[in-house]
Amino acid sequence: MSEDTLYDKVWDRHKVTELPNGQDQLFVGLHLVHEVTSPQAFGMLRERDLDVAYPGRTFATTDHIAPTEADKRERPLGDDQAEEMLSALERNTSENGITFFGFESGKQGITHVVAPELGLSRPGMTVACGDSHTATHGAFGSIGVGIGTSQIRDVLATGCIAADKQQVRRINVEGSLGEGVYAKDVIMKIIQDLGVDGGVGHVYEYGGPAIEALDMEGRLAVCNMSIEGGARAGYINPDETTYEYLEGREYAPEGDAFEERKAYWESIASDADAEYDDVVTVDADGVDPLITWGINPGQVIEISDTVPHPDAFEDRTDREAAESALDHMEIDPGQSMLGYDVDVAFLGTCTNGRVSDFAEAAKVLEGETVDDGVRALAVPGSETVRKQCEARGIDETFINAGFQWRRAGCSMCLAMNDDSLVDDEVCASSSNRNFVGRQGSKEGRTVLMNPTMVAAAAVEGQVADAREYLDDGPTGGAGGVEEVAD
Amino acid sequence: MSEDQHITDVSGTGVPIPGDDVDTDQILPAKFMKEVTFDNMADYLFYDVRRDDDGEFNDHPLNRFAGASIGVVNSNFGCGSSREHAPQAMMRWGIDGVVGESYAEIFRDNCKSLGIPAVTADHETVTALQTWIEDNPDGDVEIDVETETVTYGGTTIDVDIDTGMKEALVDGIWDTTALMYSNRSKVDAAVDDLPYVAGDD
Numbered sequence: 001m002s003e004d005t006l007y008d009k010v011w012d013r014h015k016v017t018e019l020p021n022g023q024d025q026l027f028v029g030l031h032l033v034h035e036v037t038s039p040q041a042f043g044m045l046r047e048r049d050l051d052v053a054y055p056g057r058t059f060a061t062t063d064h065i066a067p068t069e070a071d072k073r074e075r076p077l078g079d080d081q082a083e084e085m086l087s088a089l090e091r092n093t094s095e096n097g098i099t100f101f102g103f104e105s106g107k108q109g110i111t112h113v114v115a116p117e118l119g120l121s122r123p124g125m126t127v128a129c130g131d132s133h134t135a136t137h138g139a140f141g142s143i144g145v146g147i148g149t150s151q152i153r154d155v156l157a158t159g160c161i162a163a164d165k166q167q168v169r170r171i172n173v174e175g176s177l178g179e180g181v182y183a184k185d186v187i188m189k190i191i192q193d194l195g196v197d198g199g200v201g202h203v204y205e206y207g208g209p210a211i212e213a214l215d216m217e218g219r220l221a222v223c224n225m226s227i228e229g230g231a232r233a234g235y236i237n238p239d240e241t242t243y244e245y246l247e248g249r250e251y252a253p254e255g256d257a258f259e260e261r262k263a264y265w266e267s268i269a270s271d272a273d274a275e276y277d278d279v280v281t282v283d284a285d286g287v288d289p290l291i292t293w294g295i296n297p298g299q300v301i302e303i304s305d306t307v308p309h310p311d312a313f314e315d316r317t318d319r320e321a322a323e324s325a326l327d328h329m330e331i332d333p334g335q336s337m338l339g340y341d342v343d344v345a346f347l348g349t350c351t352n353g354r355v356s357d358f359a360e361a362a363k364v365l366e367g368e369t370v371d372d373g374v375r376a377l378a379v380p381g382s383e384t385v386r387k388q389c390e391a392r393g394i395d396e397t398f399i400n401a402g403f404q405w406r407r408a409g410c411s412m413c414l415a416m417n418d419d420s421l422v423d424d425e426v427c428a429s430s431s432n433r434n435f436v437g438r439q440g441s442k443e444g445r446t447v448l449m450n451p452t453m454v455a456a457a458a459v460e461g462q463v464a465d466a467r468e469y470l471d472d473g474p475t476g477g478a479g480g481v482e483e484v485a486d
Numbered sequence: 487m488s489e490d491q492h493i494t495d496v497s498g499t500g501v502p503i504p505g506d507d508v509d510t511d512q513i514l515p516a517k518f519m520k521e522v523t524f525d526n527m528a529d530y531l532f533y534d535v536r537r538d539d540d541g542e543f544n545d546h547p548l549n550r551f552a553g554a555s556i557g558v559v560n561s562n563f564g565c566g567s568s569r570e571h572a573p574q575a576m577m578r579w580g581i582d583g584v585v586g587e588s589y590a591e592i593f594r595d596n597c598k599s600l601g602i603p604a605v606t607a608d609h610e611t612v613t614a615l616q617t618w619i620e621d622n623p624d625g626d627v628e629i630d631v632e633t634e635t636v637t638y639g640g641t642t643i644d645v646d647i648d649t650g651m652k653e654a655l656v657d658g659i660w661d662t663t664a665l666m667y668s669n670r671s672k673v674d675a676a677v678d679d680l681p682y683v684a685g686d687d
């Protein structure tokens with residue numbers, strides 16, 4: 001009986017050889033490319049006169065600089081630099097025979113939303129992308145790693161990355177999620193418990209009843225924020241939920257091939273008696289929605305709690321970080337985040353820009369109006385998500401409430417397009433990072449929360465408990481609850 | 487970059503970049519990532535914190551210690567986004583090596599890919615070095631990768647360096663594209679029994 005984790009098995013199956021520098025050369029089964037981090041790598045390839053080794057395993061889309069207002073997507077783009085990046089990607093992909101999901105494809109969107117929904121990310125794969133949130137794909141039981149531009153060059157030229165094997169920490173999430181508590185809250189709770197650098201040197205294997213109960217969209221949200229906890233990758237063992245999600249997706253194998261592949265998927269799940277380097281337990285019972293009060297994703301509290309005093313932190317670095325956070329956010333220890341004034345509501349991103357995120361937030365918005373003082377943006381994670389929401393009339397709920405209903409992209413997650421915070425605006429955001437300057441203004445303030453909380457903040461113009469708007473029974477405790485009909 | 491890829495030691499004047507959890511959004515704000523080459527990145531290094539509201543250089547260390555080659559940072563430096571723009575900007579500004587309390591892993595890997603040694607020491611040691619640089623802006627700081635030491639003034643301190651990074655730098659094998667390219671015939675053989683590779687899906 002073997003005692004291997006999924007991580008061990010996937011690593012071994014993809015290991016080509018050990019390199020003289022002591023690292024392992026790992027084959028990359030899926031390489032995702034976007035416009036911001038790839039042009040330099042294609043340039044390096046040209047300098048060395050190398051070809052793309054596996055164009056068929058490489059898929060590209062545009063997300064970071066994509067304008068999200070329909071009329072701004074006409075070419076050439078109004079922003080010259082954005083146009084140059086987009087044209088470079090078009091050229092690089094077409095010259096190298098790489099599939100590119102551009103605006104006209106109808107499938108454009110954030111890499112970490114597009115690849116899962118098209119069935120490109122599957123169990124037992126290695127996935128690499130020049131983006132730190134590549135851990136997202138671990139939701140399928142794959143190993144997703146974010147890489148730098150030189151490593152993108154590696155993957156383009158050789159189909160491989162040079163990597164060091166990490167330790168595996170199993171995180172058992174016991175219990176079940178209460179009404180109005182979502183996958184986003186689970187991962188924020190984990191980061192609160194283990195810290196923003198708790199995962200350094202580790203990959204996280206998420207499991208336990210509260211994780212198994214999540215649907216794929218919820219699992220994607222959990223794995224997405226592994227990097228915020230310091231872990232290079234995070235994954236969930238594949239199960240029936242995974243297989244059901246994959247069946248029928250555009251790039252998923254069909255018929256007999258699907259069944260054959262399923263045998264492989266089942267075989268790579270962690271063994272029942274797998275040996276972990278570390279095991280921790282997190283209790284989901286009784287957890288309230290979480291919300292950040294500071295300037296890193298670990299500065300987070302349950303909505304029922306108050307902002308901690310810096311002295312409450314034992315560690316000097318945590319104490320100093322808390323002090324700068326209080327200063328930047330202009331809040332005091334002991335204060336509740338409820339009632340904290342909000343200027344912008346932003347719903348979207350690779351964490352929470354999927355159909356179930358909009359569907360859940362729509363439950364809050366039904367019959368409500370966005371506060372006069374709030375600029376509210378709903379930005380689907382992909383054009384596929386947008387169309388599915390529109391087919392279900394979810395867009396109407398948003399528009400009627402006073403949200404702007406946009407086209408797909410990263411948008412105000414990092415403000416590389418026109419969507420940006422101004423001055424010291426406060427943003428209730430469903431994204432994953434609240435670093436100073438992240439949303440485009442160095443005085444800007446970001447408060448991370450789940451999608452329903454973003455909707456409630458939009459309505460009240462201040463941080464609010466969204467559960468007061470969700471009185472139609474338990475939601476099932478997933479990141480997404482309703483099955484999405486394609 | 488010279489033909490010789492062996493990096494055994496780097497030296498020059500130092501620049502303290504104090505603060506814990508300095509993330510890559512601060513090192514290289516995203517708004518400057520919209521260029522298709524890294525050529526101008528040095529101009530954007532710590533762009534926001536280096537300037538006053540009217541765009542003039544303030545007294546940020548990078549302004550006061552122009553020409554420095556060794557950055558001295560605190561804990562969890564380079565956290566956040568994986569953008570290689572951050573170490574690229576530092577390298578193009580002139581940084582050849584970094585001494586710090588700890589680094590985010592992707593940042594450290596990116597440094598390795600660029601041949602920038604990133605060594606670590608404890609909080610007291612690092613802050614002592616930062617203070618020394620403040621007092622001795624023209625003083626030389628040398629990182630010896632092989633002996634895992636940093637020398638400044640009359641002081642030599644022991645530092646740590648990730649074993650993989652040390653070997654890669656000292657043996658001149660940090661260009662992983664070259665290393666892996668020489669194995670290209672092995673790749674298909676190693677993975678052709680992977681079901682999804684065999685099935686070409």
Ligand code: SF4
Pocket residue numbers: 063064110111112131133349350351409410413414431432
């Ligand atoms: S949505 Fe935000 S975190 Fe996700 S890929 Fe885009 S910029 Fe990165």
